[in-house]
Amino acid sequence: MTSAISISKLTVIRDGKVIVHEFDLEIESGKILGLLGPSGSGKTTIMRSVMGLQRLTKGAIRVFGTPAGHKSLRTRVSYSTQDASIYRDLTCSENIEYFRAMQGISSNSTGEILELVDLTNNRKQLAATLSGGERARLALATALVGKPEILILDEPTVGLDPLLRRDLWKLFHRFTSEGKTLLVSSHMMEEADHCDELVLLRGGAILAKGSPAQLRKKSGHENMNSLFISLVEKQ
Ligand SMILES: Nc1ncnc2c1ncn2[C@@H]1O[C@H](COP(=O)(O)OP(=O)(O)O)[C@@H](O)[C@H]1O
Ligand SMILES: [Mg+2]
Structure with a gap:
């Protein structure tokens, strides 16, 4: 397995506030990783970190084996911000x-x-x-200018109706079938099933990670919203 993105012990503290805590993640090439969590859980901060735009308090991030933000990655990785x-x-x-x-x-x-x-x-x-x-x-x-191999998309489906969201996810799958790797964030748990792998995030820390099927099996919850709530209540 080759990792497109490898994050180890990422910690971001701002003004004394822990925004991301000891965050570990490997994203395999050609997959869609969904970063799901409520507003303020640290999704944008993690994405900015992968782009090399965020000052890290601790931790290391490698993209195709190269330190995040390195200029050789400029055309290989693209980032679409929340308000594109x-x-x-x-x-x-x-x-x-x-x-x-x-x-x-x-x-x-x-x-x-x-x-x-x-x-x-x-x-x-x-x-x-x-x-x-x-x-x-x-x-x-x-975000497709320059034929990037990795797309980092911050809440790309926000504000879209269910049919348009479905169409956009179809497009994302078309990209992965061509070998691209996607890191996609959302605050909507309903988006989980479009992803190969998931990270459920809360307060800058990982609540759970795995494929949608693995998370369901482990928790016993079918519905992603109930699954998320059950994990929060267990904390
Ligand atoms: N420039 C900043 N200075 C201080 N705190 C910030 C700044 N930007 C974001 N935060 C805080 O970091 C936390 C995580 O934010 P963010 O990564 O934007 O989360 P998300 O994208 O999941 O909504 C929030 O509590 C937010 O208030
Ligand atoms: Mg955000």
């Missing part, structure tokens, strides 16, 4: 072209990227006039 910055007054194509220019990347064309997220027919449309689902796919497209 797409420009409303630019068309879909122009948004992607802007990202490509900003990153100085030419490994894939704007047309190729829009095709990956099924926005070819919207290429000339202003982002302001896109539907919620289309806007989410355009935000995702900005």
